[in-house]
Amino acid sequence: MRISLRRSTSVVTEPGTSGPARVDARTKALTKRLKPGDVAVIDHLDIDRVAADALVTAKPLAVLNAAKSISGRYPNLGPEILVDAGIILIDDLGSGIMSISDGRELRLEDGRVFAGEDLLAEGVRQTSETIAVSLDEARAGLSEEIERFAENTMDYMRRERELLLDGVGVPDIRTVIEGRQVLIVVRGYHYREDLATLRPYIKEYRPILIGVDGGADAIIDAGWKPDMIVGDMDSVSDRALACGAEIVVHAYRDGKAPGLERVQALGVEPVVFPATGTSEDIAMLMADDKGAELIVAVGTHATLVEFLDKGRSGMASTFLTRLRVGGKLVDAKGVSRLYQHRISNLQLTLLSLAGLFAVIMAMWSTAAGQTVFGIIGARFDDFTSWIGALFGGA
Template identity: 70%
Template sequence: MRIAHSRHRSRDSDLPGIVGVARVDARTKNLTKRLGAGEVAVIDHRDLDRVGAEALAARRPAAVVNAAPSTSGRYPNLGPGILLEAGIPLLDDCGAGVMAVPDGSTVQLEGGSLYRDGVLVARGTLQTAETVAASLEAARAGLSEQLEAFATNTMEYLRRERDLLLDGVGVPDIRTDLAGRHVLLVVRGYHYREDLRTLRSYIREFRPVMIGVDGGADALLQEGYLPDLIVGDMDSVSDRALSCGAELVVHAYRDGRAPGLERLERLGLPTVVFPAAGTSEDVAMLLADDSGASLIVAVGTHATLVEFLDKGRSGMASTFLTRLRVGGKLVDAKGVSRLYRNRISTLQILLLVLAGTVALLAALWSTAAGQVFFIYVQDRWADFTFWLERLTS
């Protein structure tokens, strides 16, 4: 336990280190909705993943204080490194008691200690590039155990959901027509903004059906697109997105419980319930596949081993098997922005336009008609300058 309440910091040096308003929430994705620039994020996020770290960094907090170890050694997660690269201090592994810091109170981070009203409330490890690198190296050594657990969990999931995965049993009927059409499936995950912008030409040409997975619906709206379907447990999607006219499919637990259903009923929105044991991302893929989509272009989804591990052991198997189930229909847009990044600079374009203009003028001058044109332009310019001289005299 790293919590202490009896020790006071010295009063001789007022407010050293980092001072800010504390925003406290055990769920990182809920905290980022109300975290302001310059505030101190207090989270309880074991193995801080890339999506969580990027969401925190985008809010530009003064510091992040984590009650849990940001890298436990389970796998080489990328979150701590992302925060440090963004210049955000990370006080790590402070213990569960730090979550008792009142939300909205002013806290002070000094070295590896956190104070409130001059009272020491938590001690942790102030991460550096060296400590993060050492943690990642140690975590890589434990990957074999995670792979064994992944194989075991995959078989368990396959036994539970074989009817759904193999025969589509339990997939609900929806009114949105996907038969024979392309589907753009958006998850607010890795590089989703870059991928959406890169796919603008594809979207204009093929007019795919837009499916937003929870917060992915807001991502579509932010880029100027209107989702046709919203799939998920509805905990991280805005009321604006829910009310945009899209068909709503609530991801429920296998036993039929759907915590997000109550919210939609309060809003008076019609819904379809899809009970399944996988993640909302997996449910959306299965729904598109079973509804006859000819191609599924996935934005922000999980594709690599580290990304599967980021989801936690419970989500790894469902995503792996769902991708096998969808097969050749699935195209990941994750790398498109890297492959097709614009390599022509603005200066190069301006130089090209200038060279073309010079060549055009030279071609005109070489002809009789062109010379007459230049004489005419010269006369008109002389008239214009003479008029300006009279106007100012």
């Protein structure tokens, strides 16, 4: 759309439709400094579900997108999540919106963005109705995206067949995985709830905990310490990197590793793993190659729409990686929604009474228990006699 400095002749400020701008082309980076009431200014084609969940958690007043939140390539779920959460979403504002200075006060009117009396940009105000129409159109054109995904899958297979088939290129690590179960945590859909549900499993089996980038922070926030952190280190905190876990930096095939310098600056010497694909792929491949007995995955991508939602052609690698790992992989994503307890207060009361009755009967069956009940009965008789004498005297 267009950028303008035209003045508005009659501007009425609606309550709750103005706030300071927070600008960043990378949504993941922006969510770390967003505060409730801010106006998030992003350039994110096809807002994915993970980005939307992070934005909802930050509670901005609005999201201004320079690009189209739904391009029509596939039915991405991010815009619907934002609008359902009550966040204003204005689309297709054009690249000029990214030049707004951080902290500048913005006012929103339908699809228009003002700074004071100046109209800065006009876009499309998304609603539940407009999003529903866009998603229907995207579903109709999904076949073309599936074809591209298949082409990317074959391309990845040709380039990484030695790694996929024979494990060639997997680096040596000090963490002993042979014969152990491994829990890989990706900061994806419902990862917090799934980690909470898996708490008894982690306590009993003590699996090797591998955090993929920000997944390491998720492990720490849940009260554990990761044994290994894998990723390009763009979304993991310094706190996690300095926790003592073994660090495996995901590098490009040519050996370039953008996250290497950051890790070394913290005084940690990491292992470098050059490979195509995603960091969650190499975490699974490494666990499998090093002899993991079982691989449990939390927050990873599993469906076609989730692969496309990631917004990169390299997601085809995750599909092949899952085929490579095979029967070792247990996908725990969504396990927290598999079963939820529905116990009423009446059921809890009856259960408590049944337990109390069982304890009483167990005590009555012993000589010591009968003695205790005899003493209690005598004390109760004394109490009732005292009450009777008290009222009788009155």
